[in-house]
Amino acid sequence: MEFSLKQTIEILETTPFVIESYLLRLSKEWVENNEGKDTWSPYDVLGHLIHGEKTDWMVRINIILSESENKLFKSFDRFAQLKEEQNLPIEKIILEFKNLRKKNLAELASLHITERDLSRIGVHPELGEVSLQQLLATWAVHDLGHIAQISRVMAKQYVKEVGPWEAYLGILKK
């Protein structure tokens, strides 16, 4: 599939609804259990997505599109959410994510990104030069990856409970 701004935004718009339908009605254990020491629960994943909305995606898009000559991105703190308030109810953090994503997509729309803008460049602190198009594609794939992670973390809670079926359930081996 080739990059399309419209189709990328479809994914970015969809994610908050997927997260909400996934996590809003589940009991605490599904949402707060993780895969073991130093791994993330679905709750932690959502905190990470929120942190990205606040500090990463739009900030980097604005660096790429700015007139400034300094195109270097700051490193993204992938563990920031683990330092934050962990006791907010899931409804609150789902709502926060929905609102932040909505605001960011409104800002994105207001930039009226052109074909030419898509090839503009920023500098990632580790990866080097990246284009706006690559950043937008990554934002969408990052969402999809974390929805898969939420699924895997919850599936693993039942690794012992499925008995011999474990052999058929690839998700439990990941």
Added chain:
Amino acid sequence: MEFSLKQTIEILETTPFVIESYLLRLSKEWVENNEGKDTWSPYDVLGHLIHGEKTDWMVRINIILSESENKLFKSFDRFAQLKEEQNLPIEKIILEFKNLRKKNLAELASLHITERDLSRIGVHPELGEVSLQQLLATWAVHDLGHIAQISRVMAKQYVKEVGPWEAYLGILKK
């Protein structure tokens, strides 16, 4: 996490809403592209889930709980959906899945499964003896696995588009 009938049903109830929020608003390419020859698109995955609702889960639960001495399950055709009508619009097959799952969960509730029932046994054609509890846990994990698969298949559509970020996106390596 230990098995709980209530918490298992939470996942089974949630899945149709996750699938709906995920696939209802996306354009055809996200829903119908796959990972390459002999792999499944999100559309195919949904057909597989529907086939399971029709022929697998409740049928096997009823075999386990029946008075009959023959506890052998039929093999599940994991490729059945590929032989079926492939041209129904996604809205129709999402609705079909929602309705089938609702009907099956109503039937499950009507069985008033007890602690003792959970240890009753059926015979899987390849895995041998399995308990009702293991079957119910597997039904839920199977859902979660296929939501992860849908995420992965869609993510892979952009494997080239993310450029150097591919290195950081574990979902693209699965």
